[in-house]
Structures are given as C-alpha cells and as structure tokens.
Amino acid sequence: MSNGFDVQQAAVVGAGTMGRGIVISLASAGIPVLWLDASAPMVTAGLKMAADTWAHQVVKGRISEAQAEQNLARIRAVDSYAELADVDLVIEAVYENLELKQEIFRTLDNALKPRAILASNTSALDVDAIAAVTRRPQQVLGLHFFSPAHIMKLLEIVRAKQTSPAVLETARQLGERLGKVAVVAGNCRGFIGNRMLKTYADEARKMLLEGALAQQVDVALQAFGFAMGPFRMYDVVGVDLEWRARQLAGQGMHSPLVQVDNALCELGRFGQKAGRGYYQYAEGSREAVHDPDVDRLIVQIAEGLGYQRRTLSDEEIVERSLLALVNEGAKILEENIAANSHDVDRVYLNGYGFPAAVGGPLSWADGQGLASIQARLQRLQGTHGAHWQSAPLIARLVAAGKGFAAVQEGRV
Numbered sequence: 001m002s003n004g005f006d007v008q009q010a011a012v013v014g015a016g017t018m019g020r021g022i023v024i025s026l027a028s029a030g031i032p033v034l035w036l037d038a039s040a041p042m043v044t045a046g047l048k049m050a051a052d053t054w055a056h057q058v059v060k061g062r063i064s065e066a067q068a069e070q071n072l073a074r075i076r077a078v079d080s081y082a083e084l085a086d087v088d089l090v091i092e093a094v095y096e097n098l099e100l101k102q103e104i105f106r107t108l109d110n111a112l113k114p115r116a117i118l119a120s121n122t123s124a125l126d127v128d129a130i131a132a133v134t135r136r137p138q139q140v141l142g143l144h145f146f147s148p149a150h151i152m153k154l155l156e157i158v159r160a161k162q163t164s165p166a167v168l169e170t171a172r173q174l175g176e177r178l179g180k181v182a183v184v185a186g187n188c189r190g191f192i193g194n195r196m197l198k199t200y201a202d203e204a205r206k207m208l209l210e211g212a213l214a215q216q217v218d219v220a221l222q223a224f225g226f227a228m229g230p231f232r233m234y235d236v237v238g239v240d241l242e243w244r245a246r247q248l249a250g251q252g253m254h255s256p257l258v259q260v261d262n263a264l265c266e267l268g269r270f271g272q273k274a275g276r277g278y279y280q281y282a283e284g285s286r287e288a289v290h291d292p293d294v295d296r297l298i299v300q301i302a303e304g305l306g307y308q309r310r311t312l313s314d315e316e317i318v319e320r321s322l323l324a325l326v327n328e329g330a331k332i333l334e335e336n337i338a339a340n341s342h343d344v345d346r347v348y349l350n351g352y353g354f355p356a357a358v359g360g361p362l363s364w365a366d367g368q369g370l371a372s373i374q375a376r377l378q379r380l381q382g383t384h385g386a387h388w389q390s391a392p393l394i395a396r397l398v399a400a401g402k403g404f405a406a407v408q409e410g411r412v
C-alpha cells in the first residue's frame with residue numbers, strides 16, 4: 001500500500017449546503033480550512049451556521065466552549081484563488097455542472113502548489129473529464145460527501161483513471177481522520193450509491209404508474225426496515241433538484257417515469273422545504289402527512305400515459321425494489337466500480353438508510369441464495385421487460401456455487 005501524506009491545510013470552494021458541512025467536518029477534525037465562494041454572503045452565512053452548530057454541541061455537552069472557539073478559528077474566508085496557493089487539498093462543492101467545475105479546476109491547477117490534491121464533491125459527474133483539464137490528473141479524485149456532510153458517515157472516494165495510489169491513500173487517511181466510513185468507488189455515472197439509487201428510484205416510479213401510490217411504496221419499504229421510502233426521501237432532498245437538472249441539461253423531461261415529479265414541481269410541490277411535495281407538512285414540521293391530491297395526480301398521470309392500473313402487493317413492492325438494487329450492485333461489482341460486495345453494502349448501509357439488520361443489499365442477496373435471485377430476476381424479465389435482465393456475474397456465480405462475497409476486484 002502506498003503511503004499517503006498528511007493534509008495540514010485544506011480549502012473548500014463553495015459555501016452552499018455541502019460546502020458548509022464539509023468545512024465543519026474538516027475544522028472539527030483539527031484541519032485549518034480556507035473558504036471561497038463566488039458569493040461572499042454565502043461564506044458569511046456558512047460561518048454563522050458553523051458557529052451555531054458548534055454552539056449547539058457545547059449546549060449538548062459534546063464539546064467544550066474552548067473547542068468550539070478553536071474550531072471556528074480554523075476557518076478563514078478568502079476571496080481569491082491566489083490565497084489557496086499553499087493548501088495540501090482543496091474540495092470543490094459548487095453547482096453540479098461539468099463546465100463550471102472544469103473552469104474551477106483549471107483555475108485551481110494554476111493557483112495551487114504542484115503537490116496539492118484537487119477533489120470534487122460531485123454527485124455523479126465524470127471525474128475523468130474534470131481531471132483532464134488539469135496538468136495533474138494523478139492528483140484529482142472525487143470526495144463524495146453526503147448531506148449533511150458533518151453528520152452523514154459515508155464518504156465515497158472516487159478513483160479516476162489516473163488517480164495515484166498515494167492520493168487514494170491520503171484520501172482514505174483523511175476519511176478516517178474525519179470519522180467517516182470511506183469506500184473507494186470507480187468513476188461511472190453516480191459512482192456506487194447514486195447509480196444504485198437511480199435504478200431503485202426508477203423502479204419505484206414505475207410502480208407508481210402501474211398502480212401503487214407513493215405512501216404505499218414508502219410504508220412497504222419502511223416496514224422492511226429502510227429508514228425512509230423513496231418518495232419521503234425525495235421530499236427531504238427536494239423533488240426539484242432532479243427537475244432543475246433535467247431542465248438545465250435540456251433532456252430527460254419527457255420520460256414517463258418523471259411525469260409525476262414534473263407535475264409536482266410545476267405545482268411548486270418541491271418537498272418538505274416547500275411544505276408540500278409527495279406529502280404535505282404543517283408549518284415548520286417534518287412529519288409527512290398523506291395528501292389525497294397527490295394520489296389523484298398520480299392516477300391521472302398514469303391513466304393519461306395509458307397505464308391500466310392494478311393493485312400491487314407490498315411484497316411485490318419490496319421484491320422489485322430490492323432486486324433492482326441487487327442487480328445494479330452486481331453490475332457495479334462486475335465492472336470493478338466497487339472492489340467487493342462488502343463495499344457496496346457499506347455504501348448502502350451508511351449513505352442510503354438500508355436496514356443494518358439485513359446487512360446490505362448484496363449480503364441480503366447472498367442470504368437468499370443467488371440461484372433464487374437469478375430465477376426471480378428471470379421471472380421479472382418475463383413480465384416487465386429487458387431492463388430486468390440479470391447481470392452476467394450472477395449466472396457465473398450461480399454456476400460456480402458462490403455468492404457475491406466471493407468476488408474480489410471484479411473476479412470470481
């Protein structure tokens with residue numbers, strides 16, 4: 001294993017939701033941070049949020065007043081890239097837009113000392129395309145924190161094509177220092193977690209059109225043990241995030257799967273923050289309350305798209321949701337995006353509210369037996385179409401009488 005090096009001074013570019021959590025996480029771990037945003041008031045608001053977070057921790061008895069002061073003193077707002085010249089690591093957390101991130105990485109590459117590591121907190125963009133605009137692609141990687149970044153345990157370390165082993169090791173050590181569960185992921189759209197989430201959420205959206213309602217899907221999955229069903233989750237993160245991204249990209253608006261989301265957003269039902277989304281919320285409350293208007297909207301959209309709605313059982317909802325995760329997880333393993341099934345499970349347990357008692361989607365599948373999983377996928381393919389075709393790895397493992405746990409670096 002390569003030796004990493006100690007990050008003695010870091011910088012964060014971006015002071016929105018993620019930048020704030022990342023800065024709090026770094027400063028709490030004793031790492032001095034320089035903080036830059038195109039909008040100075042965002043940094044001012046970020047500093048206030050950091051101070052409030054630590055003040056709250058003092059009240060709770062988790063840290064002393066002196067520690068809170070030291071944490072805050074580790075953060076310095078700056079207003080030029082030239083001031084970042086000596087940092088060992090910068091984490092970029094600006095809007096999710098490739099051209100914007102490339103422009104910032106070009107600037108960082110010119111401004112920072114040659115040894116510095118450049119990381120992006122992108123949720124799904126191509127890290128190779130970001131690295132390619134720099135003269136130091138071996139020192140570029142993804143550091144994908146989860147929201148809120150100072151609380152969520154998971155850190156996906158995204159290995160780009162040229163990221164050096166020493167840089168990956170430095171990132172692993174940093175993850176440990178921040179108290180995170182760090183998992184190395186290969187570079188593909190959505191990495192491990194968001195790639196699996198997309199398949200799972202798309203299946204939930206299909207079930208809505210076929211005959212389920214949002215609350216039924218959520219309740220069924222929560223009864224299985226998920227911290228939150230997919231539609232509750234969309235309300236928490238904001239139904240509008242993906243809607244805005246679709247608009248910005250000028251694509252994906254017309255897929256039947258997103259018609260309910262589109263309609264909700266057009267009604268201003270952006271989720272919990274708007275008081276209305278898939279559910280309704282009383283002023284200032286996080287309690288999701290069933291809204292019959294949303295049921296009516298779902299039925300109307302599904303029928304408008306030509307669906308003959310039917311009753312779906314809770315068993316079918318859970319089965320299709322889990323098998324969607326397992327099949328995508330198998331592809332991720334096969335493509336060596338994750339080194340082993342344990343890493344896939346750690347991502348899902350620590351970042352996506354998968355029930356800990358079940359042990360993660362791939363260990364659940366191993367428990368069911370892969371021959372059974374394969375037969376169930378084949379059945380789904382017969383009734384619901386080609387997207388259920390099982391990952392070739394599953395057939396290989398069944399033939400070898402093995403489970404996902406036997407796979408290392410893409411090989412059985």
Ligand code: NAD
Pocket residue numbers: 013014015016017018019036037038039042093094095096097100104121122123124144145146147237
């Ligand atoms: P945000 O909109 O809350 O904040 C983005 C910040 O970037 C704003 O403060 C804005 O002023 C700043 N900014 C924009 N252009 C800039 C520029 N040229 N130079 C400097 N600052 C600039 O966004 P966010 O939710 O914090 O997301 C940031 C990144 O993290 C995105 O890539 C996103 O995909 C990723 N991410 C978000 C989440 C989440 O749940 N919000 C989770 C994981 C990863």
